[in-house]
Amino acid sequence: MHKYNPTYARIRMQRFLNLEEYLDEKNEENLIMATILVDPNLCNCCGICSSVCAMSIITKTDEEALPNVEDAKAAICIKCGHCEAFCPSGALVLNFRADEKDAMAPGVDSISPEAMALHLKKRRSVRRFTKDLVPREKILEILDAVRYAASGVNAQPVQWLIIHDPDKVRMVARLTIEWLKGLQGTAHPLSSYAPVLISGWEKGNDVICRGAPHLLIALIPESKPAAPTDAIIALTHFDVAAPAFGIGTCWAGFVAHAATSHEPLKKALGLPQGWKCAYAMMFGYPLYRTYAIPRRNPLKATWL
Secondary structure: OOOOOHHHHHHOOOOOOOHHHHHHHOOHHHHHHOOEEEOOOOOOOOOHHHHHOOOOOEOOOEOOEOOOEOHHHHHHOOOOOHHHHOOOOOOEEEOOOHHHOOOOOOOOOOOOHHHHHHHHHOOOEOOOEOOOOOOHHHHHHHHHHHOOOOOHHHOOOOEEEEEOOHHHHHHHHHHHHHHHHOOOOOOOOOHHHHHHHHHHHHOOOOOOOOOOOEEEEEEEEOOOOOHHHHHHHHHHHHHHHHHHHOOEEEEOHHHHHHHHHOHHHHHHHOOOOOEEEEEEEEEEOEOOOOOOOOOOOOOOOOOO
16 A cells, blocks of 8 residues: 555545545535546555446546546546446545545445346236335435446436326326327337227226326437436336335326327426426336246347
8 A cells, every 4th residue: 555645645646535524625626627536545556437437428547646647637537436336445526516425335345146037027018006105205216226227338328207197197197098099090110009098088988197196207308319328227226126125116108108199198297398208107106916927039139
């Protein structure tokens, strides 16, 4: 490990700091200038941070120099946090909301392959819900975990529209049916679904949102070409995480399609200028519990 030299540290403060001193002093100038914060008392110059850097901008270390990001390359950093996550000695912190750094609790990565496989296999699309509302705090707790979902160059473009009021969910379903009525007799790929869905709705059945009390809509900037994929990744995280909170989900495909083209629905959702619906998901407390895992088609895989 490097012997801490206060004079040397002050000279190079824009590139690496004693983390404890930095977090105590909250020096605004240092906060702006530094890209990574390295505690010379902990860094063992293993070079892992440089190796895992997604943008290859962290200099390689040796006995004379701690890892750093040159000023000319600082703007390239995408704040993915790999350098911090893979640092075995805990010496490095990415200078992004650094005061929120949490230590990883022992055993958090100990989910067995069997437990993970079972969790994924028993996940079900829920189409029957209780009338109980999911507390907003619980929804936000899930979304707080979902914000760690992968995104292209860590752009994190997804924002969330949460329709918590069941009456507003019903309004969205009605406007979606209105959109389906306009598809009848057209060449739209979903037009064949319209007659049976409209008939079911007119008989009093919520064939669109299945009586779900809530809707979650992923919003993305229209200008970001990779954002639709990022949104699906984020929604999948919500879909997989929700059962652990006792919540059931179902992908709301008809709502998603209607929200991208039906002006009355887009207006009702109040979408910000330059933003669009990437996809939607209905959710709530399941009316029934599951007791078995149904079969699926055999795995098909090709090796190259």
